[in-house]
Amino acid sequence: MASRIDLKDTQREQQMFASRSLVALVLVSLAIGVLLSRYYTLQISEFETYQTASERNRVQLQPLPPKRGLIFDRNGILLADNRPSYTLSLILERVGDLDSTLEALGQLVDISEADLERFHTRRLQRRPYELVPLRFRLDDEEQARIAVNRHRLPGVTIDAQLQRYYPHGELFAHALGYVGRINTRDMERIDQANYRGSFHIGKIGVERRYEDELHGRVGYQTVETNAHGRVLRVLERFDPVPGRDLILHLDYRLQSVAHAALEGRRGAVVAIDPLTGGVLALVSTPSFDSNLFVNGISRRDYAALRDSPDVPLFNRTVQGQYPPGSTIKPVMALAGLEGGLVDPDTTVADPGWYRLPGDRRRYRDWILRIRGTGHAPEVDLKMAIAESCDVYFYDLAHRLGIDGIHDYLAHYGLGSRTGIDTTAERPGILPSRAWKRAALSQPWFPGETLSVGIGQGYMLTTPLQLAVMTSILATRGEHREPRLVRTLGTEDLEAPLQDPVMVDGAHWDAVVEAMREVVHGRRGTAKAIARGLNYEMAGKTGTAQVIGIAQDEVYDEDVIDARHRNHGLFVAFAPLQAPTIAVAVIVENGGGSSAAYPIARSVIDAWLQEEVALN
Amino acid sequence: MAEYVRQMPDAVGPLTQPPALARQLHVDVPLLVLLAALTAYGLVVLYSASGQDVAAVMRQGRFFLVAYLVMFAAAQISPVRWARWSPWTYLAGVTLLLAVAYFGVGAKGAQRWLNLGGFRFQPSEVMKLAVPMTVAWYLSSRRLPPGPRYLVVCVALIALPSALILRQPDLGTSLLVAAAGLFGIFMAGIGWRFIGGTALVALLSAWPAWRFLLEDYQKQRILTLLNPESDKLGAGWNIIQSKTAIGSGGWAGKGWNQGTQSQLDFLPESHTDFIIAVLAEEFGLRGVLALMLLYVLILLRCFWIGVRAQSSYGRILCGSLTLTFFVYIFVNMGMVAGLLPVVGVPLPLVSAGGTSVVTLMAAFGLLMAVSTEKRVIGQ
Numbered sequence: 001m002a003s004r005i006d007l008k009d010t011q012r013e014q015q016m017f018a019s020r021s022l023v024a025l026v027l028v029s030l031a032i033g034v035l036l037s038r039y040y041t042l043q044i045s046e047f048e049t050y051q052t053a054s055e056r057n058r059v060q061l062q063p064l065p066p067k068r069g070l071i072f073d074r075n076g077i078l079l080a081d082n083r084p085s086y087t088l089s090l091i092l093e094r095v096g097d098l099d100s101t102l103e104a105l106g107q108l109v110d111i112s113e114a115d116l117e118r119f120h121t122r123r124l125q126r127r128p129y130e131l132v133p134l135r136f137r138l139d140d141e142e143q144a145r146i147a148v149n150r151h152r153l154p155g156v157t158i159d160a161q162l163q164r165y166y167p168h169g170e171l172f173a174h175a176l177g178y179v180g181r182i183n184t185r186d187m188e189r190i191d192q193a194n195y196r197g198s199f200h201i202g203k204i205g206v207e208r209r210y211e212d213e214l215h216g217r218v219g220y221q222t223v224e225t226n227a228h229g230r231v232l233r234v235l236e237r238f239d240p241v242p243g244r245d246l247i248l249h250l251d252y253r254l255q256s257v258a259h260a261a262l263e264g265r266r267g268a269v270v271a272i273d274p275l276t277g278g279v280l281a282l283v284s285t286p287s288f289d290s291n292l293f294v295n296g297i298s299r300r301d302y303a304a305l306r307d308s309p310d311v312p313l314f315n316r317t318v319q320g321q322y323p324p325g326s327t328i329k330p331v332m333a334l335a336g337l338e339g340g341l342v343d344p345d346t347t348v349a350d351p352g353w354y355r356l357p358g359d360r361r362r363y364r365d366w367i368l369r370i371r372g373t374g375h376a377p378e379v380d381l382k383m384a385i386a387e388s389c390d391v392y393f394y395d396l397a398h399r400l401g402i403d404g405i406h407d408y409l410a411h412y413g414l415g416s417r418t419g420i421d422t423t424a425e426r427p428g429i430l431p432s433r434a435w436k437r438a439a440l441s442q443p444w445f446p447g448e449t450l451s452v453g454i455g456q457g458y459m460l461t462t463p464l465q466l467a468v469m470t471s472i473l474a475t476r477g478e479h480r481e482p483r484l485v486r487t488l489g490t491e492d493l494e495a496p497l498q499d500p501v502m503v504d505g506a507h508w509d510a511v512v513e514a515m516r517e518v519v520h521g522r523r524g525t526a527k528a529i530a531r532g533l534n535y536e537m538a539g540k541t542g543t544a545q546v547i548g549i550a551q552d553e554v555y556d557e558d559v560i561d562a563r564h565r566n567h568g569l570f571v572a573f574a575p576l577q578a579p580t581i582a583v584a585v586i587v588e589n590g591g592g593s594s595a596a597y598p599i600a601r602s603v604i605d606a607w608l609q610e611e612v613a614l615n
Numbered sequence: 616m617a618e619y620v621r622q623m624p625d626a627v628g629p630l631t632q633p634p635a636l637a638r639q640l641h642v643d644v645p646l647l648v649l650l651a652a653l654t655a656y657g658l659v660v661l662y663s664a665s666g667q668d669v670a671a672v673m674r675q676g677r678f679f680l681v682a683y684l685v686m687f688a689a690a691q692i693s694p695v696r697w698a699r700w701s702p703w704t705y706l707a708g709v710t711l712l713l714a715v716a717y718f719g720v721g722a723k724g725a726q727r728w729l730n731l732g733g734f735r736f737q738p739s740e741v742m743k744l745a746v747p748m749t750v751a752w753y754l755s756s757r758r759l760p761p762g763p764r765y766l767v768v769c770v771a772l773i774a775l776p777s778a779l780i781l782r783q784p785d786l787g788t789s790l791l792v793a794a795a796g797l798f799g800i801f802m803a804g805i806g807w808r809f810i811g812g813t814a815l816v817a818l819l820s821a822w823p824a825w826r827f828l829l830e831d832y833q834k835q836r837i838l839t840l841l842n843p844e845s846d847k848l849g850a851g852w853n854i855i856q857s858k859t860a861i862g863s864g865g866w867a868g869k870g871w872n873q874g875t876q877s878q879l880d881f882l883p884e885s886h887t888d889f890i891i892a893v894l895a896e897e898f899g900l901r902g903v904l905a906l907m908l909l910y911v912l913i914l915l916r917c918f919w920i921g922v923r924a925q926s927s928y929g930r931i932l933c934g935s936l937t938l939t940f941f942v943y944i945f946v947n948m949g950m951v952a953g954l955l956p957v958v959g960v961p962l963p964l965v966s967a968g969g970t971s972v973v974t975l976m977a978a979f980g981l982l983m984a985v986s987t988e989k990r991v992i993g994q
Contacts (some may be wrong), residue, residue: 013927020804021934028938028941032907039895039948042858043866043895046862050862050863054859186761335734471684
């Protein structure tokens, strides 16, 4: 009986199983339907979308950054180099947990707040799969520490790039400028395609002015990569065009001499080859190490430079605008001679002060404080320049009038940018009635003309402008735009000629002879540097007041604050007969020109010795 | 009596015909042919997916060899004996799972392996077979459909190993083991009302499960699945890449070894869990359909074996193993195509791997044992 029940149960169970199998089959068919419709959608309906995605995945366009051009001095001394630098970068797509990765890296290498800040800024602007640099210039030990821990740091890479290095950072910081990391402002002005793969761009100076030539043209390669970004195969390659090298007119040795001579002072030296317009030295002190800027200067370093009262970031040679003081007197003399107001023998009575007709105010000569009287009862042009007589030039200025002064001095490049091939140059001020009306909305007062006549008052010039002015005197009228770069790649550049200054030969002779007297004369204001001089030099001293001196007030160096002391200036060219160098020196708060002319002599000495050595 | 007579032709058949060689060897020829075709197809795809690595194909070939031997061995043992052994394999499996929890070896943050003198062993694999066997064994000796009392026992039998595996943690395997057991209950003829009720309870308990049971990485997987585009190059990477691979295959595919996605390493785990993407990319929808056809034929054959099985044990076991096999297919193909969460389920008999292949073939061995069981009249 039991077997019958079992049999019956078996049969029922079998039927039940069959029906359940049927239900299961229906469910399975439905599920298969869902699967197949999904695959149909992906492979047939959306085929093109995915085909494109797959193509893009596989082939990547990689930029090949060009090698930046090198910069050499005139003798082939390397001033701006490219050195391999090891950079720690992250590919964020492959980094698991960014915070913990950064923390782990922070324990291996030193990562500053500034590094992190820059990293996060760059991270937000990156392209997919782009390397985002975190730390630059890893040293060997740091590289090793990262390498050992690489396995637990996915997405972390160390790569070598060529990076700007300035072997003489401080010495040439102002002359060359520097490169820095490309920022958003740079992005707006550059051809971004050309900078894919480049991290640096010229920020100021020659590096900026010649950016296009130095940078070169980016190359590309199309590569097949795997998902880890590893290049499996290069499909095509367009080589980058390397940047062109620059050879400067600058002379390393001259630059060093000028820099050393200004050591510990605030000041500027500009030396120009009058024949070519080539800038032989361009020194502004204090300076800074331009290498600091290459990878983004740290906040602390930058604050130190920015907040220093000596403003080391300020390029005094082209940005510094100083009253030229008596250094413009030779040009003023030429204005008088050419205007027919004076001839070389014309004399002016010098009681030590000057008074405008109908004005009670006395305009003092600097000598009055020292001697209590003027330079001589009657002063001629030669003495006026050699001894820097103010009264002579007060008189001349009054007769020229401010616009006469303006129009003549403008021929020497004063009051406008020289056009030097660097950045941030300022024009200075060559005042005129029109200028004062426009700038200050005030009429011109006759007394102001007298101040301008001795390079004071509203007049401001840059050391570079003074050097250009001096080189025009040296060449007797030939005027070229100053140039830092002599050769671009293999192409020699010529400094563009400006309108020459036409002056009667006798007038040149008179003024140049007077300038010779400044150095070589018995009573020349720069006679202190004549000793041991084995060549002839023409010069002119200058003193620029930093603060205004009230009527009848006496400037007393001893009681005056160091920052309010007069600036010392000196301009010179040599050798007298065939000048090969023109120099302008300014020493801020140097007290007087005695701070400046020894520097000029060292520079000219160095240059002429070098020339002798070369010949 | 009429019912008895109707049973006759079937029961008598084997006695009237001389037993075929296949039957003597306990081999189900149609199933064997289909499996051979599937594994061959799998090796072809694997060759490409592994980056034309002959060694990888040879290794997988050796795994298949072992797996076929295990299948043949399993087929030699009669279902009656398997039924008797079922509770013991279950007990052994649970013991091993406990051992894993205490002495197991970890990998990628999960403790799933047992180190047996240089041989690494994953006890959860055993449970993929032991659970449906035990459910079949337990239910086959009851009146079917089973009453609520037995169901509670069954659910407990399923829940214990599933919970242990979930704690390893291995969500995928845990769900597969539980599913295998539940399919057994389903095939045993459980009432629809009960199924509906359970489904309702499951839905209601989804929230607490999400809140308290799932690990963060499991939640992440589900969230990523719901919106992989949200984290294109992070968590959603695998799915986006596999979808790209599948989609770019089109109808005809890019050709064998020509799949750029898989050949260029964009595709993660291309030779294991994501191998279907390689197949779809290189052989196109045609290749997917061919694979699906093989699977469907295998499933049909397995259901047929179940329908014709001699004992309830055989039927229930057959049904649950067949459905589990399909779940593998569905979950794997679904997850790679972005339909289901990425839970780490291999594509049966195509994905490279040792343990999973051996387990699957052992299951087919059990099916062959059922298929070739001697037909006896009555008990």
